[in-house]
Amino acid sequence: MSTPTAEHDSYSVENWDTETLIDFLKEQNLKLDDDDLGILRKQKVDGQAFLELTEEKLLVSPYNFPGGPAIKLAKEIKALKEKPKRAFSTYRSLKEVLTKYSIDGIGIGTIRQFPPATYNLEDDDEELVQCIKEIKRRLGNMGTMLADIVGEESTGRVDYAIKTLEELICITEGKLHQVTMGFAQNLVQCENALQVNKKNRKRKSGDAFGEDFDYIYGIVTTASDWYFILFASDGISSTSKDPINIRFSESALKEGSEEEKDLRKNVKRVMEVIVGLLKDRLECVDEEPDRKKARVEGYRSKK
DSSP: OOOOOGGGGGGSGGGOOHHHHHHHHHHTTOOOOHHHHHHHHHTTOOHHHHTTOOHHHHHSTTTOOOHHHHHHHHHHHHHHHHSOSOOGGGOOOHHHHHHHTTOOSSSGGGSEEOOOOOOOOOTTOHHHHHHHHHHHHHHHHHGGGHHHHHHHHOOSSEEEEEESSSEEEEEEEOOTTOHHHHHHHHHHHHHHHHHHHHHHHHHHHSSOOSSOOOEEEEEEEOSSEEEEEEEETTEEEEOTTSOEEOOOOGGGGSTTOHHHHHHHHHHHHHHHHHHHHHHHHHHHTTSOHHHHHHHHHHHHTTO
């Protein structure tokens, strides 16, 4: 499996049109308003032009941005220049990403399904109880606005990676109505993580593995919906047809209510999967490629 290369240059910043650039900026939580974005539209600023802008240029004609937005945009431009110009958020089309991984179709439902490993937790598990307590505390503070806050604050970028000696799980926080974009971004990060793990392993051992099979897990979540991905050297599987849904509502604050019981049940389900995936990957870190492949084939056969 190859790393992303220039053959996918349509994903690079220089090739963004104005609307793709604006969509990207919206995802960065820069708190730009319609007037700010309207300036970019009026001046027909695309990705290539955006990279040429500076704070000084943004403050004067023909842009005339206010000071605050000019500073934030200048920082974003600097960040894009300092990292590979193939930001995860440019993977707008799931179809294009799936095609890269030889998967037919345009929806997440076309990805092969698998039942993720789980680890049974007791209802009184200390971490589970603490997690429920924290969720209810935040629900109490946020009330009915929780869903809106989740939608606004989720950037659509890859947010976390759980790792020990190597990366184990890649996590993408997606917007409520852009799950497919989250999948595309997570698949790209999983591929990159496998490449990093491979290089680190070879550096330590001094030798390349014969078969070189490996796998990693991915999580795509909108906070309400949780999807799990098994990204292996020979293909991709997911739970895209059967996500775990956590319903956040003020009525769940009432101890013993049906909503509170439902919240506990589904938070527990998510935690059991995450712990199960971590346990599985930790157990196989030092295994030979053929043993890892046997694990993956075993999971797929259970679907």
